[in-house]
Amino acid sequence: MSADVRTNSRTNSRTNPMSRRSFLIAGAVTTGGLLVGCGAPTPQERLGKPADLPVQGDQVALNAWVKISPDGTVTVAVPRAEMGQGVMTSLPMLLAEELDARWEDVRVEAAPIAQVYANEAMMLNALPFGVDDHGWLARTAAGVMQRTGRVLHLQVTGGSSSIRDAWLPLRVVGATARAMLVQAAAQRWQVPASDCRTEAGQVVHSTTGRKLGYGELAADAAKLTPPSDVPLKSPDQFKLIGQAAPRKDIPAKVDGSAQFGVDVRVPGMLYAVPVQAPVFGADVASFDAAEALRMRGVKQVVQIPHAVVVVADSWWRAKQAAAAVKVSWTATPHDQTSSADIARQADEALAQQSGTSFTNRGDAEQVLKDAEAAAKAGGQPGNKPGNKKQTVLQARYHAPYLAHAAMEPINCTAQVKDGAVTVWVSTQSASLAKWRASQVAGVDSERVTLHLPLLGGGFGRRLEVDMVEQAVAVAMQVGGQPVKLLWTREDDTRHDLYRPAAWADFRAVLDGQGQAVAWHNRVAAQSPTYGATKRLLPWAAADSPDKNQIEGAFDLPYDIPNLAVRQVRLKGHVPVGYWRSVGHSYNAFFVECFADEVAHAAGQDPFAWRQARLGQHPRHLAVLERAAKEAGWGQPLPAGRARGIALQEAFGAICAQVAEVSVQGDQVRVHRVVCAIDCGHTVNPDTVEAQMQGAIVFGLSAALFGEVTLAQGRVQQASFTDYPLVKLAHMPRIDVHILRNAHPPGGVGEPGVPPVAPAVANALFALTGQRLRSLPLRLKAA
Structure with missing residues (x-):
C-alpha cells in the first residue's frame, strides 16, 4: 500500500442528512423570505431611475442603465469589474440586443455605486443546488438569495455571476427603453405605436417608411412613464446575442490608454510601501525608522495595523527605504509553524x-x-x-x-481631505470598498468617492478590501495629499488570502x-x-x-x-x-x-x-x-x-x-x-x-x-x-x-x-x- 493511501474503519452517524439539510435550507428560506420579501426582484424593479445614472452634456438617461446622445450614441453603464472576462462587452450586448441599437453606436462606462446595480445572482453560489435542480425549494431559495443580494447592496464581481445576474434584467431594460422610444416616435407622428418598428438605432413607421434616430427621440422618451410589461425577443430573433462581438475593452488595452489601478497618477501624489508582519497574526512591537528617514525623498514612516509604511516621493525610493526600517514584531503561537x-x-x-x-x-x-x-x-x-x-x-x-498571483500587484490610491475620502482601486467589490473606506476614515459613506480602474487580474483576490484599509489608513496621516500604496511582488505572494x-x-x-x-x-x-x-x-x-x-x-x-x-x-x-x-x-x-x-x-x-x-x-x-x-x-x-x-x-x-x-x-x-x-x-x-x-x-x-x-x-x-x-x-x-x-x-x-x-x-x-x-x-x- 502506498504511503498516501489510508485506512479508516470508524463509522459515522447514519441519520438522513439530506433531509436535514433540506429542512435547514427550508427554514433559512422561510426566515429570509420574511426578512427581505419573498421572491427575486422583478426585472422592472431593476430599471432604476434615470437620476441614478450621471449624464454629461446633452446625454439623456432613460433609466439607470442606458443614456443616449443626440448623435445616437448609446452609453451602457456596466456595474461589474472588467478583469479580462469581457463584461464590458457581454453585458452591453444584452441591452443592445433588445434596444435594437447598432453595435457600432454602443459605448460603455463603469456604473456608479448604487443599489440598483447590486449583483443579486452572486448570492446563488451559496446554495447547494445544481443545474438539474428545478424544484420548489431550489426556486424559492434562489429568489430569497437574490432579494438578499439586493438588500445587502452587493455591487460585486465574482462567482461567475455577471451574465447570470444580467441575463433577464438587462434585456428588460433594453426592451423597455426601446418601447419608450417607439412611443415617443408614435406620438410625434400621431400614429399607433403598433405601426412602428425598430432597427439599427432607429424607429421606423412601417406604412410610410419615415424614420427617426434614437438620438432625436431620447429627450421625448425620457418624459414617458416606462411600461410595466414589455415583450422580449425570442432566441431566433437575436442578432447580437450568440454572435462573436468585438470587445469594447481591447482597443484601449492595445494602444496603452487603458488605465489599471497601478497606472493611477494624481497631482501631488506620494507613494507608500508597507513593511508587513512576516508571520500571520503578528503586529508591530516597535520600529526604528531613523535610517529610512534620512534617505532621499522619504517623507514619513507611519504605523498601521500589522505594518509599518514608508511614504516617499517615488515608489522606488519608498521601496529602498522600507528595507532600511528595523521592525520588531509581536510573538504569536505560530512563529514556528510549518506545512508539516x-x-x-x-x-x-x-x-x-x-x-x-x-x-x-x-x-x-x-x-x-x-x-x-x-x-x-x-x-x-x-x-x-x-x-x-x-x-x-x-x-x-x-x-x-495557493496564491492568486495576478499580474497586477495589490495597490490602492487614496486621499483623505476636508472630511472626504477619494479612492482609486482595482476591485471586484465596489460597494464593499466604498463602505470599508468610510469605516476606516470615520466618515459617512456619502463622503467617499470611488474611482474604478481596470483590473490586472482578480481571481477572487480583489474581492478583499485590505488594500483599501491600508491606503486609507496611510492617507489619513499624510496631511491631505493623495498616496498610492503599492505592494511588491513578494508582498503580494506572502500576504495573500x-x-x-x-x-x-x-x-x-x-x-x-x-x-x-x-x-x-x-x-x-x-x-x-x-x-x-x-x-x-x-x-x-x-x-x-x-x-x-x-x-x-x-x-x-x-x-x-x-x-x-x-x-x-x-x-x-x-x-x-x-x-x-x-x-x-x-x-x-x-x-x-x-x-x-x-x-x-x-x-x-x-x-x-x-x-x-x-x-x-x-x-x-x-x-x-x-x-x-x-x-x-x-x-x-x-x-x-x-x-x-x-x-x-x-x-x-x-x-x-x-x-x-x-x-x-x-x-x-x-x-x-x-x-x-x-x-x-x-x-x-x-x-x-x-x-x-x-x-x-x-x-x-x-x-x-x-x-x-x-x-x-x-x-x-x-x-x-x-x-x-x-x-x-x-x-x-x-x-x-x-x-x-x-x-x-x-x-x-x-x-x-x-x-x-x-x-x-x-x-x-x-x-x-x-x-x-x-x-x-x-x-x-x-
Missing part, C-alpha cells in the same frame, strides 16, 4: 471528526461496514455461496495552499461485478466563507457548514446507489479566501481522480465508466461525450503519450476536459487540452472560448507548479521564480467546443479551471501507472 504541522492537524481532524453531512443517499456507511467485515472474515456479507468477492478502495488526496489547503479521504465498495455500490468521501479544509466574513464583519462570522468548501464533492453527478459526502472544517491561522473556482478547484481533482481509481479497479475504461453513470444527468452526459469525441478518445496516440478525462459542474455550467500528456525526463508535458462546455445560452462565444483558454492555463499552472508552503511561520514562496506559471514554450494546444442550447446562462469565468488537474493526473496514470494523489503533480523517481 498543518498537515498533522488535518490528519488529527480527519481521525477525530466525522464531519457535517452534505449528501447521504442510501446507506454508504452500512455497505462499507459490511464489506470491511466480510473482508476481515474472508468472505462476503452473509457468507452466501457463489458470491464474488467485493472490493473496498481507500485513498487520501491533498491539495496545497490563500486558496485553502485541503485533504480528502475516500472509501468505495465495488461489488462482485465491478459495480460501484458505495462511495464515501470526507473533505477537510478551512472555510473560505468564514475567513472572508471574519475579516469584513467579525460579528457575523460563524463556524457553520460552508457550501463553498465542499462544492464539487457533495454534488457528485454519478449514479452510485449509496453515497455519503461529509465536510470537516479545519481551524487555521493562515488567512484563506476565494480563489478562482473556490472549492471546485480541489474537489474536482479529488473526485475525478478517485472516480478514475474506481473505474480502473472495475476494469473499465474511465470515459465509459462515467458515461454509464450519467443517465440521470443528460446535460453532463452530452458534455462528456462531446469532449471525448473531439479528443479522439480511444484512438491511437503517438508513443509516449496518453489521455485523461475529467468532468465537473460549477457555477451553473458543465465542463469536461481531455488532456493529452507525455513525460520528458522528470517533467510533465501537456500537449493538448480538449474542452467541452455547456454554459447555457451563450452571449458572446468568442469570450467563452477565451475564458476557457485562460482558465485552463490558470488551472494548469496550479496543477503543475502551484504550492504555498510555510516554515517557521513564514510563507516560503516570493515571486514567479518559486511560484511559476505555465510559460509560452510549454503552452498546450487548447480546443474549445461550446454546446449551444436554450438553457439559462451559467457561469464561464471559473468552470474551466477545475477539470484540468484531474484530467492531467488521470492521463499520467494511464501513461506511467503512477497514481498521483497530491498537487502539484510531481512524478516519483523510478
Whole structure:
C-alpha cells in the first residue's frame, strides 16, 4: 500500500442528512423570505431611475442603465469589474440586443455605486443546488438569495455571476427603453405605436417608411412613464446575442490608454510601501525608522495595523527605504509553524471528526461496514455461496495552499481631505470598498468617492478590501495629499488570502461485478466563507457548514446507489479566501481522480465508466461525450503519450476536459487540452472560448507548479521564480467546443479551471501507472 493511501474503519452517524439539510435550507428560506420579501426582484424593479445614472452634456438617461446622445450614441453603464472576462462587452450586448441599437453606436462606462446595480445572482453560489435542480425549494431559495443580494447592496464581481445576474434584467431594460422610444416616435407622428418598428438605432413607421434616430427621440422618451410589461425577443430573433462581438475593452488595452489601478497618477501624489508582519497574526512591537528617514525623498514612516509604511516621493525610493526600517514584531503561537504541522492537524481532524453531512443517499456507511467485515472474515456479507468477492478502495488526496498571483500587484490610491475620502482601486467589490473606506476614515459613506480602474487580474483576490484599509489608513496621516500604496511582488505572494489547503479521504465498495455500490468521501479544509466574513464583519462570522468548501464533492453527478459526502472544517491561522473556482478547484481533482481509481479497479475504461453513470444527468452526459469525441478518445496516440478525462459542474455550467500528456525526463508535458462546455445560452462565444483558454492555463499552472508552503511561520514562496506559471514554450494546444442550447446562462469565468488537474493526473496514470494523489503533480523517481 502506498504511503498516501489510508485506512479508516470508524463509522459515522447514519441519520438522513439530506433531509436535514433540506429542512435547514427550508427554514433559512422561510426566515429570509420574511426578512427581505419573498421572491427575486422583478426585472422592472431593476430599471432604476434615470437620476441614478450621471449624464454629461446633452446625454439623456432613460433609466439607470442606458443614456443616449443626440448623435445616437448609446452609453451602457456596466456595474461589474472588467478583469479580462469581457463584461464590458457581454453585458452591453444584452441591452443592445433588445434596444435594437447598432453595435457600432454602443459605448460603455463603469456604473456608479448604487443599489440598483447590486449583483443579486452572486448570492446563488451559496446554495447547494445544481443545474438539474428545478424544484420548489431550489426556486424559492434562489429568489430569497437574490432579494438578499439586493438588500445587502452587493455591487460585486465574482462567482461567475455577471451574465447570470444580467441575463433577464438587462434585456428588460433594453426592451423597455426601446418601447419608450417607439412611443415617443408614435406620438410625434400621431400614429399607433403598433405601426412602428425598430432597427439599427432607429424607429421606423412601417406604412410610410419615415424614420427617426434614437438620438432625436431620447429627450421625448425620457418624459414617458416606462411600461410595466414589455415583450422580449425570442432566441431566433437575436442578432447580437450568440454572435462573436468585438470587445469594447481591447482597443484601449492595445494602444496603452487603458488605465489599471497601478497606472493611477494624481497631482501631488506620494507613494507608500508597507513593511508587513512576516508571520500571520503578528503586529508591530516597535520600529526604528531613523535610517529610512534620512534617505532621499522619504517623507514619513507611519504605523498601521500589522505594518509599518514608508511614504516617499517615488515608489522606488519608498521601496529602498522600507528595507532600511528595523521592525520588531509581536510573538504569536505560530512563529514556528510549518506545512508539516498543518498537515498533522488535518490528519488529527480527519481521525477525530466525522464531519457535517452534505449528501447521504442510501446507506454508504452500512455497505462499507459490511464489506470491511466480510473482508476481515474472508468472505462476503452473509457468507452466501457463489458470491464474488467485493472490493473496498481507500485513498487520501491533498491539495496545497495557493496564491492568486495576478499580474497586477495589490495597490490602492487614496486621499483623505476636508472630511472626504477619494479612492482609486482595482476591485471586484465596489460597494464593499466604498463602505470599508468610510469605516476606516470615520466618515459617512456619502463622503467617499470611488474611482474604478481596470483590473490586472482578480481571481477572487480583489474581492478583499485590505488594500483599501491600508491606503486609507496611510492617507489619513499624510496631511491631505493623495498616496498610492503599492505592494511588491513578494508582498503580494506572502500576504495573500490563500486558496485553502485541503485533504480528502475516500472509501468505495465495488461489488462482485465491478459495480460501484458505495462511495464515501470526507473533505477537510478551512472555510473560505468564514475567513472572508471574519475579516469584513467579525460579528457575523460563524463556524457553520460552508457550501463553498465542499462544492464539487457533495454534488457528485454519478449514479452510485449509496453515497455519503461529509465536510470537516479545519481551524487555521493562515488567512484563506476565494480563489478562482473556490472549492471546485480541489474537489474536482479529488473526485475525478478517485472516480478514475474506481473505474480502473472495475476494469473499465474511465470515459465509459462515467458515461454509464450519467443517465440521470443528460446535460453532463452530452458534455462528456462531446469532449471525448473531439479528443479522439480511444484512438491511437503517438508513443509516449496518453489521455485523461475529467468532468465537473460549477457555477451553473458543465465542463469536461481531455488532456493529452507525455513525460520528458522528470517533467510533465501537456500537449493538448480538449474542452467541452455547456454554459447555457451563450452571449458572446468568442469570450467563452477565451475564458476557457485562460482558465485552463490558470488551472494548469496550479496543477503543475502551484504550492504555498510555510516554515517557521513564514510563507516560503516570493515571486514567479518559486511560484511559476505555465510559460509560452510549454503552452498546450487548447480546443474549445461550446454546446449551444436554450438553457439559462451559467457561469464561464471559473468552470474551466477545475477539470484540468484531474484530467492531467488521470492521463499520467494511464501513461506511467503512477497514481498521483497530491498537487502539484510531481512524478516519483523510478
